[in-house]
Amino acid sequence: MRIGKIDIDRPVILAPMEDVTDRAFRQLCKRHGADIVYTEFISAEALRRGVEKSIRKISVADHERPVAVQIFGNTVESMVEAAAIAETFDPDYLDINFGCPVKKVAGKGAGAALLKEPEKLSAIASAVAKAVSIPVTAKTRIGWDHDSINITEIVRRLEDSGMQAVAVHGRTRSDMYKGTADWDRIAEAKSACSIPVIANGDVWTADDAVAMFARTGADGIMIGRGSIGNPFIFAQSVSLVREGVRLPAPTYRERIRVAIDHMRLSVEYKGEKHGILEMRRHYATYLKGLPGVSKVRNELVRELDPVAIVELLESFEAHCEALEREGRLTESGEYLNDHSPRLILNYQTNTNPTTI
Ligand SMILES: Cc1cc2nc3c(=O)[nH]c(=O)nc-3n(C[C@H](O)[C@H](O)[C@H](O)COP(=O)(O)O)c2cc1C
Structure with a gap:
């Protein structure tokens, strides 16, 4: 999978998680084999205002590379400004959050709420892509709810807007974290665009990682909750996916x-x-x-x-x-x-x- 200068065969990636993927956890996952790590999401508004907590969240270190910084926001202006600030922290790429379901984000028209406003989603994605010289990617869900699943339209829009990859969590906004992720919808997204697709949702073991690649045809996979308390999942998944070798459970x-x-x-x-x-x-x-x-x-x-x-x-x-x-x-x-x-x-x- 290629994003800018990063070129990794079937990468296994640490998903962005608020209050989890801080510098310490990212470094730990890196030591245990994560191919790429993401920061927690960072509010474009807070970044613009120079809020200290956001500046701390956005700081990345060389030993984490490749590392992506993720931002969220609800206007083209705030996102463009935040993207330019984020670029000065020198991440390997910038990721836009179009998937967050929680009220404090989606309730304000950012994150997954933009799945209901595809025109605005396109406008934000293309403006951000033009505003920075590092690669820009997006992370999203398969739709707002089960009556409005629009992931194929969304990934095509993201590709047309200049996104260099898209991570798809196989749930709708209304699912929150309930039920199981729909990997077949991720496969549909993969068939609908030609940028790399990163599959996400419900990888708890290395066997799940292998199954997700097979079922979705994705270029990379992203692990969130399965890595909490278990960073070993990265080396185990990388080994089973790329070498076919099953590592023992940690002692x-x-x-x-x-x-x-x-x-x-x-x-x-x-x-x-x-x-x-x-x-x-x-x-x-x-x-x-x-x-x-x-x-x-x-x-x-x-x-x-x-x-x-x-x-x-x-x-x-x-x-x-x-x-x-x-x-x-x-x-x-x-x-x-x-x-x-x-x-x-x-x-x-x-x-x-x-x-x-
Ligand atoms: C505690 C927690 C915090 C999260 N924070 C973010 C976030 O900041 N940005 C984002 O795009 N997704 C966030 N997510 C969603 C995850 O990145 C991922 O899409 C989701 O957990 C599904 O993957 P999993 O089944 O491997 O956990 C968060 C999830 C959890 C559990």
Whole structure:
């Protein structure tokens, strides 16, 4: 798939996610194999006004490349001005959000609301494409609701407006995140235009990634929620899609280590106080299913000192290791209680069966 100078065979991309894809998470996903990463969406209005939070969101680092900055807005003027500001932060490309369903965006005529105003969508896309010298792409949904699915018209318009690729989330605005993404509509979008199409929606495993490429014929795929607490999905998907090689599930040690890495990056980029506070909602997803997770999580969310957090996570790792030695936890983090047939099987193979 080619976007400007970027040329990657079947890329697996980190989707833009507000309050998730900050610099720390982008870097983490990059380390774990994401081919391209996106910033959180940034309001064109806020960017124009120089709001500090938006400036922080738009700052990208060289080690994240290729990285795309995403902006949203409801007027040609604000989007053109925001695009020019965004370009000065030197992303590899600029992405326009035409898919956000939430009230604070779509309710104000931006994001997915522009699917109801195709002329205005075209006007914004072409004005932005002309305003900057970096490539411009768009991300959208398949329509406003199920009575007005217009993704084929939309992708043709985006192509005609100079977009160099389009990411399609296979849901309508009214679906929000309900039901399942319609990959067949993404396939229709792919057939309707000749710019690269990036398929998005409901990739939770590497097998889903392979299936999405096959079903949609897309040039790239984008993973959002499936990467939260699980950046391993990128290397697993890239390996299975491009090499046909299935990587093993991460071990509990790797999951604990990634939580430590994420916390350290979060502190590095946001400072100790904010970095620690923002990490609090992530521990449970990294440690999901491990024995004693709720206890350690309760301790982690009370702690403010990064050194103490690392110690807590390391002692949780030691606790898991002890359980593994006793045959009660597998390396991949599967907890075997006393009634589990797997545990009995372990005893049968490792000890004298008569002792059971
Ligand atoms: C917490 C959260 C925040 C999101 N923020 C954005 C955003 O800023 N820009 C955007 O285009 N999409 C945003 N999305 C949508 C995702 O990029 C993606 O299209 C959607 O989650 C479907 O993909 P998935 O099934 O892989 O999660 C967000 C989704 C979630 C769950």
